[in-house]
Amino acid sequence: MQASIDKLTSDAPSASLAESHAYCRTLAKRAAKNFYVSFLTLPTVHYQAMCALYAFMRICDDIGDDTSVSLSQRKIALQEWRDAVIVALEGGPATHLSLPALYDAVERFQIPREYLFAAIDGVEMDLGTVEFATFEELSHYCYHVAGVVGLCCIHIWGFHDDRAPAAAIECGLALQLTNIVRDIKEDAQMDRVYLPQEDLERFDYSLADIQHQRRDERFRALMQFQVSRAREYYSAGRRLYDYLEPVGQPILDAMLRIYGGLLDEIDRDYDIFTQRARVSTSRKLAIAGSAVLRHQWRRLTQR
Secondary structure (H helix, E strand, O other): OOOOHHHOOOOHHHOOHHHHHHHHHHHHHHHOOOOHHHHOOOOHHHHHHHHHHHHHHHHHHHHHHOOOOOHHHHHHHHHHHHHHHHHHHOOOOOOOOOHHHHHHHHHHHOOOHHHHHHHHHHHHHOOOOEEOOOHHHHHHHHHHHHHHHHHHHHHHHOEOOOOHHHHHHHHHHHHHHHHHHHOHHHHHHOOEEOOOHHHHHHOOOOHHHHHOOOOOHHHHHHHHHHHHHHHHHHHHHHHHHHHEOHHHHHHHHHHHHHHHHHHHHHHHHOOOOOOOOOOOHHHHHHHHHHHHHHHHHHHHHOO
């Protein structure tokens, strides 16, 4: 939790907005491996807001995932963080270096505050043993940890269609389902099983099979089903592109293609037990660059 709530510093209230932006930028650059490159497609003010949003989400996750402290301590830390965010967003003193930048982003882009607190609720849902009986239950969880992120993003990027929020939630679900499939092994080691029980039963696969890392035909069928479901949400979420203002279109394109690339890597042989699916930095940079060029070309040809 070294980058999170235990870093409440006495000099944070006197930190300038520039110092806060620098903190968030450094955190995002270091930790947002699959997102940060896509941030580079944005104008400066939008880029800064995305870094502030990422820093907020990263701090939430770090508090929830800090297994060096007890479950009760993490719950207390999350409440302290929630209280600190409330105070900062009301214009009170910022007790963390990330909060001036977050306040600036929320005010500048009119991000509904309830989305931020729903994200904290999502982290609380991860505390302790995690399991879901149905995909409906999983979707509810995904809304809190990913859907609300998409909703925050479209306020930063700008949108002009009432259908954008629903599409943003679908994009968040697509990305979160990708994370879930990629991290099955690591999550099971923390007593977190995000695959719905109804899916495990459908393919006669179990938590014990995950723990023993069994890659048999049952597992392949289960993974094929999960990947296909995620692709359906990618397809549905891509309609968001047309609902966004031009500034947001390249970053959405880049994010979906980078995470879609992760899903492609997983789909090769479903070997999530011995290796972690990843997209190389050079490929991510190429995707981000091509997203900007594709966007510019589209705008030219539509004139």
